[in-house]
Amino acid sequence: MPPAKTKLLNAALKIVRTNGYEATSVDELCRDAGVTKGAFFHHFKSKEDLAVAAAAYWNGMTGKLFATAPYHDYDDPLDQLIAYIDFRAMLLEGRTIPEATCLLGTMVQETYDSNPAIREACFGGIAGHADTIADIIRAAKARHAPKATWSAESLALHTQAVIQGGFILAKAKNDLMLARDSILHLRRYVELLFHHAKED
Amino acid sequence: MPPAKTKLLNAALKIVRTNGYEATSVDELCRDAGVTKGAFFHHFKSKEDLAVAAAAYWNGMTGKLFATAPYHDYDDPLDQLIAYIDFRAMLLEGRTIPEATCLLGTMVQETYDSNPAIREACFGGIAGHADTIADIIRAAKARHAPKATWSAESLALHTQAVIQGGFILAKAKNDLMLARDSILHLRRYVELLFHHAKED
DNA sequence: GACGACATACCGACTGGTTGGTATGCAAAT
DNA sequence: ATTTGCATACCAACCAGTCGGTATGTCGTC
Numbered sequence: 008m009p010p011a012k013t014k015l016l017n018a019a020l021k022i023v024r025t026n027g028y029e030a031t032s033v034d035e036l037c038r039d040a041g042v043t044k045g046a047f048f049h050h051f052k053s054k055e056d057l058a059v060a061a062a063a064y065w066n067g068m069t070g071k072l073f074a075t076a077p078y079h080d081y082d083d084p085l086d087q088l089i090a091y092i093d094f095r096a097m098l099l100e101g102r103t104i105p106e107a108t109c110l111l112g113t114m115v116q117e118t119y120d121s122n123p124a125i126r127e128a129c130f131g132g133i134a135g136h137a138d139t140i141a142d143i144i145r146a147a148k149a150r151h152a153p154k155a156t157w158s159a160e161s162l163a164l165h166t167q168a169v170i171q172g173g174f175i176l177a178k179a180k181n182d183l184m185l186a187r188d189s190i191l192h193l194r195r196y197v198e199l200l201f202h203h204a205k206e207d
Numbered sequence: 208m209p210p211a212k213t214k215l216l217n218a219a220l221k222i223v224r225t226n227g228y229e230a231t232s233v234d235e236l237c238r239d240a241g242v243t244k245g246a247f248f249h250h251f252k253s254k255e256d257l258a259v260a261a262a263a264y265w266n267g268m269t270g271k272l273f274a275t276a277p278y279h280d281y282d283d284p285l286d287q288l289i290a291y292i293d294f295r296a297m298l299l300e301g302r303t304i305p306e307a308t309c310l311l312g313t314m315v316q317e318t319y320d321s322n323p324a325i326r327e328a329c330f331g332g333i334a335g336h337a338d339t340i341a342d343i344i345r346a347a348k349a350r351h352a353p354k355a356t357w358s359a360e361s362l363a364l365h366t367q368a369v370i371q372g373g374f375i376l377a378k379a380k381n382d383l384m385l386a387r388d389s390i391l392h393l394r395r396y397v398e399l400l401f402h403h404a405k406e407d
Numbered sequence: 408g409a410c411g412a413c414a415t416a417c418c419g420a421c422t423g424g425t426t427g428g429t430a431t432g433c434a435a436a437t
Numbered sequence: 438a439t440t441t442g443c444a445t446a447c448c449a450a451c452c453a454g455t456c457g458g459t460a461t462g463t464c465g466t467c
Contacts, residue, residue, distance in 0.1 A: 011417070027317035029229035033453060044454085045418045054453065105320065112375050116316050117227035119378035120305065130379040157395070161388050164376060168389040169365075172372025175312050176364060178319035179330040188361050189368040195357070196392070199399040211443065233427060244428085245444050254427065408467105415462075426451065436441075 012050040014040035019061040020068075025105040028058060028114045028125070055122060058114060062128035065110045066135065073139065084146035085201055089194060091140060095170055096190045099183045104174075107183055112171040137163040152204030162200075169193040212250040214240035219261040220268075225305040228258060228314045228325070255322060258314060262328035265310045266335065273339065284346035285401055289394065291340060295370055296390045299383045304374075307383055312371040337363040352404030362400075369393040 009017075018040040022031045033054055037047050051057040078090035099107050115129035141163035148159055170193075173186030209217075218240040222231045233254055237247050251257040278290035299307045315329035341363035348359055370393075373386030 025320050027227070027229060029227060030317060030321065032451080034451085043418050044420095045456095045458095046416075048454065049415085049417060052454095111379070113316055115375060115379045116313055117230060119381060120225050121230065126379065126381065130381075133376065133379055157392070162392065164385060165369075165389045165392040168372035168376050168385075169369055170372065171375040172368035172370065175315060175371040175375075176333065176368050179311070179315045179326065179333055181319060181326065181330075185364060185368075189365045192357070192362065192365040192396070196396040196399070199396070199403055203399055203402075232425075234425080243444050245431095245446095246442075248428065249441085249443060252428095410466085411464105412466105413462105413464080416460085418457105418459080420456090420458105422453105422455075424452080426449100428450105429448075430446085432445080433443090434441105435443100437439085 011040065011042040011046040014042060015047060015050065015057065016061055016064045019057060020065060020110055021105065023058075023061065024108055024110055024113055028117045033057075055124060058118070058122075058125045059128045062111060062114065062125070062132055066132040069132075069136065073136065083150070084143050085151055087143045088140070088147050088197060091143065092166070092190060092194045092197065096187050096194075099187050099190075102183065104178060104181070104183060107186070108174045108178070109171060112174060133167055134164075137167050140166055147201065151201050155200070155204050157200070162197075166193060211240065211242040211246040214242060215247060215250065215257065216261055216264045219257060220265060220310055221305065223258075223261065224308055224310055224313055228317045233257075255324060258318070258322075258325045259328045262311060262314065262325070262332055266332040269332075269336065273336065283350070284343050285351055287343045288340070288347050288397060291343065292366070292390060292394045292397065295366075296387050296394075299387050299390075302383070304378060304381070304383060307386070308374045308378070309371060312374060333367055334364075337367050340366055347401065351401050355400070355404050357400070362397075366393060 015036055018036050019031070022035060022039060033044065033047055036057070037044050047057070051060060076091075076094050078087050078094050081087045081090055111129040111132045115126055118125040118129075137160075141159045144159040144162050148155055169189050170186070173189035176189065177183045177186040179185075215236060218236050219231070222235060222239060233244065233247055236257070237244050247257070251260060276291075276294050278287050278294050281287045281290055311329040311332045315326055318325040318329075337360075341359045344359040344362050348355055369389050370386070373389035376389065377383045377386040379385075
């Protein structure tokens with residue numbers, strides 16, 4: 008039996024991704040985690056504190072997932088980048104929308120203006136992940152497109168924008184395939200970017 | 208002096224885009240609109256009803272904005288498409304985040320699972336706008352890339368995904384320039400797509 | 408190794424304020 | 438005379454957060 012803190016964090020990942028931050032009540036979190044309100048406020052000094060902790064927890068989970076993902080195994084960084092994009096598409100398969108979508112993107116929409124601590128936590132997670140992709144893009148650019156005018160950092164952030172935007176369309180249509188379609192366009196964009204660079 | 212209904216709808220556009228749907232209370236809406244709660248429930252039978260009406264109101268406003276935008280003036284549909292993308296980037300200039308971002312994308316994140324009526328209203332607005340872009344893309348494709356394997360509808364939805372995703376990154380960093388950067392990548396993608404097709 | 412001092416983990420009843428929503432009234436327009 | 442467009446007053450449910458309490462360690466000290 009995991010401790011109450013872990014159970015609350017897992018409940019937060021699930022419920023916040025389903026209903027959003029504001030619509031998630033502390034009582035519902037406790038009910039889902041099977042703990043009492045006393046336990047909640049023993050471990051988190053406020054609901055906001057839980058949200059920040061959940062973002063850090065999320066970063067830990069996804070960080071491990073991406074660090075051990077197979078796209079690192081390719082020698083050519085461009086192959087790694089394409090494989091990363093394919094990996095992101097694969098992560099949608101067999102999952103429901105709350106299971107496939109991003110906690111940070113969901114939370115930041117509701118909190119960017121009213122809750123700086125949560126916004127910062129979300130940005131840290133997204134930017135941190137984008138940095139790992141920027142490293143791959145930087146290497147791919149050095150090898151295959153040294154004269155390209157776009158920056159690795161900007162393209163890395165763009166990959167995250169496409170993925171987040173795909174999630175919004177998927178939620179709107181209630182169909183994760185919309186997210187996959189946008190990821191396929193992203194894949195084609197990256198291919199064209201490097202294909203174009205090789206022609207020069 | 209506009210009637211209470213209009214004042215409430217305008218307040219909804221402003222406050223929901225700033226704080227999200229759930230965090231926006233009926234009382235706050237009334238306060239901002241300068242009307243009483245009686246007026247609210249006279250015009251809208253529930254908060255959900257207001258959200259659906261606000262989505263329709265938003266579609267009316269943005270529909271007019273895009274229908275009269277200058278990107279229609281180009282003869283070549285590919286020029287129209289590029290000009291549309293530039294127009295979307297231009298719409299960010301001199302605006303705050305709540306002023307620049309999309310009501311539908313914001314609302315659907317919180318309501319896709321819990322409130323089908325709002326989700327449908329959001330999807331209708333996004334898909335309806337995407338359809339107008341798909342028409343342009345279809346014409347551009349017929350003229351410049353008849354053999355391309357991607358569909359006009361899919362690319363049109365992708366443009367919306369990029370824009371929505373850019374908004375999320377912008378909110379996370381508290382900087383609209385992130386949205387503009389992604390829109391510039393989208394512009395480059397479209398150029399490469401058609402540039403590539405012309406080479407065949 | 409027994410003892411007291413203190414910390415950690417958790418419980419659940421309670422509170423004051425806020426929530427979405429209702430019931431009723433009333434003046435102007437049709 | 439009835440409908441429309443609001444305002445006032447009110448309500449039960451729910452909200453995040455508090456608080457007094459208990460059970461279970463885990464130290465240092467004699």
